[in-house]
Amino acid sequence: MSRGLNRELRELAEELRCGEDEECRRDLRELEGLVRELDSLASKLPKPFLTDAPQGGGPLISRVQNLEELRRSALSLVEGNEDLADYLVRRRLYLELGRELGRLATAPRDSPVCPVCGRRPRVVVLKRGETGLFAGHDAVARCTCGAEWPYNEWLCPSCRGMGRDNFEVYLFRSKERGETPVLEVRVCRKCGYKLAVVWGDVDQVDVAFINLILDSFNV
Ligand SMILES: [Zn+2]
Numbered sequence: 001m002s003r004g005l006n007r008e009l010r011e012l013a014e015e016l017r018c019g020e021d022e023e024c025r026r027d028l029r030e031l032e033g034l035v036r037e038l039d040s041l042a043s044k045l046p047k048p049f050l051t052d053a054p055q056g057g058g059p060l061i062s063r064v065q066n067l068e069e070l071r072r073s074a075l076s077l078v079e080g081n082e083d084l085a086d087y088l089v090r091r092r093l094y095l096e097l098g099r100e101l102g103r104l105a106t107a108p109r110d111s112p113v114c115p116v117c118g119r120r121p122r123v124v125v126l127k128r129g130e131t132g133l134f135a136g137h138d139a140v141a142r143c144t145c146g147a148e149w150p151y152n153e154w155l156c157p158s159c160r161g162m163g164r165d166n167f168e169v170y171l172f173r174s175k176e177r178g179e180t181p182v183l184e185v186r187v188c189r190k191c192g193y194k195l196a197v198v199w200g201d202v203d204q205v206d207v208a209f210i211n212l213i214l215d216s217f218n219v
């Protein structure tokens, strides 16, 4: 279902990041395989164990007893690459513990950091609302680890600036979608934080492309 979005996001990332650079374009085409490979590596990390903590006591990562063991194991799998190792640990936590998050009473609304790994969100996903009489949408923040939690789409995760007027909005369109944007980038007028907004459901590959788009987008 998300395949079309994968391709559209990849094409946007290619345009912003690569231009005519063929090697760069080839790297982006390999990103999907890399994301899947990282998931399979993440599943090889030791099982995370949590300390008991009062409900609502910070992100799960702060409660992992054997975090050092996970880090060491991750570093050995990616030949010492710190960024990739960090991603593997966060992804492992989400795959092991994060899926339950939506059902927990502690799942925080509008949290400025991910309840699993403690990172600030860069992506907001607008999903068709399932509740209520009126057609609407539910906004969730989506972390690179995979976690999603209810989030006000017009709230800056960095400075907490709020409301439409607080953001400069940039629309990215594709040929086939016409007027409907593939993605919006919203830039906080107070602190410059960039948030991407997409519609429907996204997968890990989509999120990887969105991150590249945000990194390449300079106002
Ligand atoms: Zn996270």
Ligand SMILES: [Zn+2]
Pocket: 156, 157, 158, 159, 160, 161, 188, 189, 190, 191, 192, 193
């Ligand atoms: Zn801000």
